[in-house]
Amino acid sequence: MTVKSADAGAATPGVTPPSSPNVPRRAGVLPGERALAPDLARGIMLLFIVLSNTAFHLTAARHGPSGWQPVDGGWADHVVQFGMITVLDMRIYPLFAFLFGYGMMQLFLRQRAAGTPEREAVRVLRRRSLCLVVIGLLHSTLLMAGDIVGFYGLLSLALGWLFLRRGDRALKWWIGIATAQFLLLAAEPVVSALLSGELGTLGDAGAEPGADAYGADEGNWFAAAGTRFTSGLYVTFAAAPLSLVGGAYFIFLLGFWAARKGVLEEPGRHLPLLRWTAVIGIAVGWLGALPAALAHVGAITVPDDAQSESGVLTLLRDATGNAAGLGYVAAVALFVHWWKGRAAREPRRGGGTRATAIPATTITATAITAVSAVGKRSLSCYLAHSLLFAPVLADWGLGLGGHLTSATMALFAVGVWLVTVAGAYALERAGRRGPVEAALRRVMYRR
Template structure:
């Protein structure tokens, strides 16, 4: 969605008034492939876990290659991308409403209603299918950050981003540096903690018992992890999305080409280098104490912190591709680009469809296929699931129909008449 501009003629490759920008939807569609791949690890509920408690450590060389790639490029790198796009889309919606003549307070009220319904949808999704849901999580963040920053100026956003970065360094990097100075870096973490995938209950054979565990995890993620994210500065990507939307970075990439190139190169390089030690340790190439590899260990902290840079880098890379593709003649691969973009336009529906196709087939309470797959075959299964949603979204696009979840959310936001 875009808004009209009164700043004069737009440059070649920019989105014209009334058009919908390609980059945000293309990024969302690509992001969902990353999410469905990164979520494969907890579905391998019978696999042997290492100190990290997340990625399996068994399998063939191909499985290890997939695990290495997941840790380097996807784990805790796709969700920052989602956070940025979520904030970008939220500010876009606000700007579109106010540009159409809606009072700023009324537009903010619509977005608050949207956030509340996202929390409801997220908790329902967690209880029924997937407790690692992020819809409710970002519903809480958007509710709070919308109240504090949505109608504030650039100065407030700059201060919020600066404080958030300082909090990330203090909360995440501070303890690691302190342990390093004390010579205790190898004991930083807890390799004996319960594996993280247990909170998703994929190995529970009784659906009701699994639903109870999932709901408990969903409530924690939504109402505890989200506020803790605010305290720890994890909201920075959200506010960067706010700011980028105000400057129409994704709609007018030609005006921001230098920024996008620097962000793509430095962001992806920082993210991958930050995850490299964890990936090498997981595959046994780098020998370090098990505590360092645990979910709270130093290598995991380094991987997670640098994931924010990778997320921004991915957004910038997709935007540069979108700008290049829209300005070239002839445009090759138009059908593929249109299909992935259709997924981005229906990202909520496709995200929920992933769980609908994953959980009943893979979980122990369903067909239990997750016990018989490895990291490589699970990645192929995830790719197939994503391609199914691509086909479905493209069919809806050709029919001129929105996704079912988007239709429902619009009705909840605006009421049946306006929707």
């Protein structure tokens, strides 16, 4: 088997790591090993996540049948709501799942290529998963009930144990099985309702709004923490196992497979795959969410039940979100390929060319470096979002969320993300890791 490293364009053919327990275990990523595409994708993903997490902080807004996006506001607010539903809602979780699986396999392959015994490499990943579950539960209880770190921490425990060491052929079979499982359970009711023309057969517009599960409208922090704790337990210990039953883990396994092939490290070798994935994935994802977005802003008239969280339009939006998430990753990889080609053609200050380095003198290069710095410290920046969001916006804090609209809240979210970009860039210039990543490494590698 060919073991890929995280170095852009590097691979180590035919590596057979020694099995002796006396072989020193490497402690994580070494300088120069990180590939640009995964980090840049994670940095952009965090902007999408912080935008997606704005709706439930609008505590004074009137929520529609979906129970999530508000229905009030001016034309700018409706434009933002339309864009959120079409581009972001339930499109970022698949993006996160793919990158999570990709990074997990990268870590395993690095350990094996460096000579770490297989069992010890698995133990490293298991400790990481357990730490993420703990971090996720603390995050949801203290600040933000919609935490996804604990969700994927628990999911990675199961999927790592079941699939991390399987061969490529078995992995492909299970990707196919999980995809069929997902389409059967998630898409079949949607297709039936659409073909029958009875859009109101699914859903319940009278159900409790999903935004209530976040406790942002609670004036007492302890009461809000109780709500968040319950929601966090459900997301981590109920929703994660249900995703295994529903087959949604196929996108996680796609991350495993793509990491083995070095798709994001070497995008130039996978251009047809990336182009088709970007075009088809984004088109399917946006078109699948379009009916829900049009219904939300009143451009089309459908039963309220069809727009509810379990309604046919919402289910259609969610089912096609996986395609959009994959399309976003592919689009970033294609951009990185184009950017590196441009960088290779630019002269060095002292003559010659640079094949992989990014010209440090351009504004675009600085922006790419800063956003990828966020991706390198994605866990720290993700938690920092909630630290900047919750105390300022929630009713138990300053309560600013009760005075904002969809448009102004989106501007606030972008501002929060830019603060984390500045912080991550400063750490990058100083050669320091994110604080949460540094602590996690100490537990993972016990050094």
